[in-house]
Amino acid sequence: MRLHRNLCFAVIDGLHQIFNENEYADKVVQQLLKRDKRWGSRDRGFVAETVYEIVRYQRLYAEIANVKAPYDRDNLWRLFAVWATLKGIKLPDWKYFTETPTRKIKGRFDELSKIRKFRESIPDWMDDLGVRELGEKIWTEEMAIQNEQADVILRVNTLKTNKKDLQLKLQSEDIETEFLSDHPWALKLTKRANVFKTEAFKNGWFEVQDASSQLxxxxxxxxxxxxVVDACAGAGGKTLHLASLMENKGQVIAMDIYESKLKKLKVRARRNGVHNIELKVIDSTKPIKKLYGKADRLLIDAPCSGLGVLRRNPDAKWKLEPEFIENIKKTQSEVLQQYSKMVKNGGKMVYATCSILPSENQKQVENFLNSEDGKAFKLIKDKKILAHKSGFDGFYMALLEKKTENT
Incomplete structure (x- = not known):
């Protein structure tokens, strides 16, 4: 592979924004890909994948390059040189690469790869937490897969089409997909492509949604x-799925504390042909209290650490702090206590997270069931999805039923 200056400069600029200006990797990459209209899919792929790879392995590469954050531009080039060397890419004779110790880089890599926190490039505190909650074996396997690139999974919108017709339509637009067993609405891309430019997407035939999330x-x-109430709807991936499962009949109330996210949901709903959704901003306790005892079904897709989806958000490893996880657990508990009151007698609710930590999952459900409000519920079933076993995002979901008055 030959390195091109303009592409490498884009990578360095992106890394500067992510590491030094604390911007989100996905947003930075989106901006970078609009930088030069002459770039083809290979150029865009190089920029996106290289940025994500260096973000993923920041700690390992920084240790090999012997540099520390915040990184000046020379140090960012050193990180880049480590990445290129380990990929077997010949470094051009640019000033940024003079005196790059190629042999030393490979030797240091072999040495550090024996230590999990360097090999998988995670902070000490996160490594300790994972081992404490999941044990050495599971944590080691989970972190290894979280550094792999995630597949692109589509969820068919059954209000407009079916899986077979969607597959054929995408095939006609040169995008190959395959069915996934145990995931009735999912198609997996066999090769990465920009699906958002397809006619099928513009016509609302699918949404991009990981296979675990679709469950x-x-x-x-x-x-x-x-x-049905979706109490932490965000931009509404699961809301839209609920609407399609309900065949556009009945009512889905999508709630969130961020109005901007609900506005995105409105646009997506229109494209999906969904018209049974009502949007409500949670700007006080009033919208919640108005729904006490009225929901047949309640989805609490709770805010969480996101440790099950690090493949998609590798920069979260560097943005997360131990205090955040402690605080988010308090939020999860409060949300469960307060929002569960919306479920009517005999109704059901799901508590879900994209975390793999038992303290955010099984433990929260257990604590809730032992609380005063939780005594009105019983656990029907729960499901724990680990990325290294499923091949998809790490997730947790628990189905609880509110007892009727006479039970």
Whole structure:
């Protein structure tokens, strides 16, 4: 592979924004890909994949290069040189690469690869936490897969089409997909492509949604005609899935504390042909209290550490702090206590996270069931998905039922 200056400069600029200006990697990459209209898919792929790879392995590369954050531009080039050397790419004779110790880089890599926190490039505190909660074996396997590139998974919008027709339509646009067993609405891309430019996407035939995430709406056991609340809807991937499972009948109330996210959901709903969604901003306790005892089904896709989706958000490893995880656990507990009151007697709710930590998952459900409000519920079933076993995102979901008055 030959390195091109303009592409390498884009990578360095992106890394500067992510590491030194604390910007989100996905947003930075989106901006970078608009930088030069002459770039082809290979150029864009190089920029995106190289940025993500260096973000993923920041700690390992920094240790090999003997540099520390915040990184000046020379140090960012050193990180880049480590990446290129380990990829077997011949470094050009640019000033940034003079005196790059190629042999030393490879030797240092072999040495550090024996230590998990360097090999998988994670902070000490996160490594300690993972071992404490999941044990050495599971944590080691989980972190290894979290450094692999995630597959692109589509969820068919059954309000507009079916999986087979979607597959054929995408095939006609030169995008090959395959079915996934145990995931009734999922198609996996066999090769990465920009699916957002397809006619099928513009016509609302699918959404991009990981296979594990697609299981959550189904877990809630919704039926057409029900009143369903998605209490932490965000931009609405699961809301739209709920609406399609309900065949556009009944009502889905999508709630979130961020109005901007609900506005995105409005646009997506229009494209999906969904018209049974009502949007509500949680700007006080009022919207929640108004729904006490009224929901047939409630989805709490709770805010969490996101440790199950590091493949998609590798920069989260460097943005997360131990205090954040402690605080988010308090939020999860409060949300469960307060939002669960929206479920009517005999109704059901799902508590879900994209975390793999038992303290955010099983423990939260257990604590809730032992609380005063939780005594009105019983656990029907739960599902723990680990990325190294499923090949998809790490997730947790628990289905609880509110007892009727006489039980």
């Amino acid at each position: 959550v709406a189904d877990f809630l056991d919704v039926k057409p005609g029900m009143k």
